[in-house]
Amino acid sequence: MFQKSFSVAKRVRTETDIGASAVSVAFAACTLARQIFESLSNVTVLLVGAGETIELVARHLREHKVRKMVIANRTRERAQALADEVGAEVIALSDIDERLKEADIIISSTASPLPIIGKGMVERALKARRNQPMLLVDIAVPRDVEPEVGKLANAYLYSVDDLQNIIQHNLAQRKAAAVQAETIVEQEASEFMAWLRAQSASETIREYRSQADQVREELTAKALAALNQGGDAQEIMQDLARKLTKPPDPLANQISSAGRP
Template identity: 70%
Template sequence: MTLLTLGINHKTAPISLRERVNFSPESLNHALNSLLKQPLVRGGVLLSTCNRTELYLSVEWRDSLYQQLIAWLCHYQRLSPNEVVTSLYWHHNNDAVSHLIRVASGLDSMVLGEPQILGQVKKAFAASQRVQPLPGELERLFQKAFSVAKRVRTETDIGASAVSVAFAACTLARQIFESLPELSVLLIGAGETIELVARHLSEHKIKRMVIANRTQERALSLASKVGAKAITLGQIEHCLADTDIVISSTASSLPIIGKSMVEYALKIRRNNQPMLFVDLSVPRDIEPEIAKLANAYLYSVDDLQAIIQHNLLQRKTAAIQAESIVQQESVNFMIWLQSQGAMETIRNYRIQAHQLRTDMTARALAAVERGENVEQVITQLAYKLTNRLLHMPTKSLQQAANEGDTARLQLLCESLGLDQQVE
């Protein structure tokens, strides 16, 4: 039995190839059934995200297996082997173990330490379990990966710092305001970045979230996902005074929020309450002069990039500690896996010995029933059983002695409980 990983990811292939290798959620069950029918494959998990497609397998290893799996992948995804072979990587046993743990821990992600991959690995594992029970070693491997990923998150700062502009904007808000759930947020735009911001903020139970967009239909679509209210860009001025945080990311060529608009909003706000403005757009959506106003805090995308770069350095430092945990836990898993192989060998040896005893006992009892001398039957049983049990150990001892293999001879003596010291 061999643990094997075969895959392609953002480090080895462009998105134009990754999207062709990708397995959609709708095709996953069919693909798994097809994969598990391949000769020598005992069980497997298929992980497919926008950044990677990987097969985690328990196999009976043959030199031809690698080409067999490539042929299956190319046939299933209608690709030529020449298109993918240089972008594929594969790992065996310990390397496969450490690779999965690194993936689950976010150490192999495009964004170092990102947490979403752990959920994706768990989904892939659950999907495989629904198709067919996994071999024990593969199930144990994934459970190990989940527990180590949790340990990495707990014992290191790999995920503590923001490394995306969306997450950095939310982190900035938490630093300025004591309690996010009591705040009102205005998001300008309805693209991918604003959607990520909206999802981050919704996790913090924001009291009121408003999404303003040039196209109201798009704003309504996003608002329905995060429990927000949708307005047009023309309505921003009327709700600005009731807003604590403004985060903007549009493709507008002109500023959407001007200094005079903010000055008026600040005048009618209670108790000089501050306002935070985060402008993620290039060109800028918010006039830079707003930063000169009292109680107005303005951050541009460049300001956030500085935060992100600092946080990336912190994550890289944490990753060194995380890699040490991964290496330690990978070794522990391989020790367990090897012990399972030894236990199987011992189990087979004991089964063989018990079968021999059963067969020879049956022959002895049959001889007694035929009227043969009981004492002679017992003596012959003991003699033959002893000879059969000693045959292979004796042969191995003689072979080691004839070959002058003292190390093997010493090991055999120790295994048989002999006190002899081999010179």
């Protein structure tokens, strides 16, 4: 039963896209990064903030073996706990201006009421990078990155609204995949129940044959005893034949129900 369950789960994973579409902001942000950069093993990521969303982002990035992660946060203690878990470096928010040029990807999610990363800051970073592109994913509300940053050449800015569009699209894909998965599960369940009925019927038939052999021996012994005592031979043999060809009622019912869908 467990093996069958694992087999069905594997079919669902390999034959549908049920697990391929991002349906959380954190996962969508990482998916976007992987779509733009062929491999995250060659990039440096700056994470701004250390809340739940950034925690999820950091774990996803670690799974994809990002080359380097730097976490900038207002309180060092919270950032350090996350950094220890994912193998990242911790810096202060005030260090972002100086360190921004190192980052290929910036993902920001803080509770700041004002933008943390401004257009001038990104311009300086791009100049220091000799205009190597930067991906900025701003998943904060209100925004952590000034919208004007998106107008800079080689600065690709995505907001939480952009990610929500990705998530809605992926939700539709996942629903379609769920329909496919349901079809697979129903098919596998039907095949398993047919196999189970066959096994049940085989076991019932074996039990019937065993009991039939025992009954045959007992009836034959009684018939021989009756013949030895001078009973009517024809009547005794007819009674023996009738009893031998009639299965016990409980087993007859089991055999009938075992073969029934």
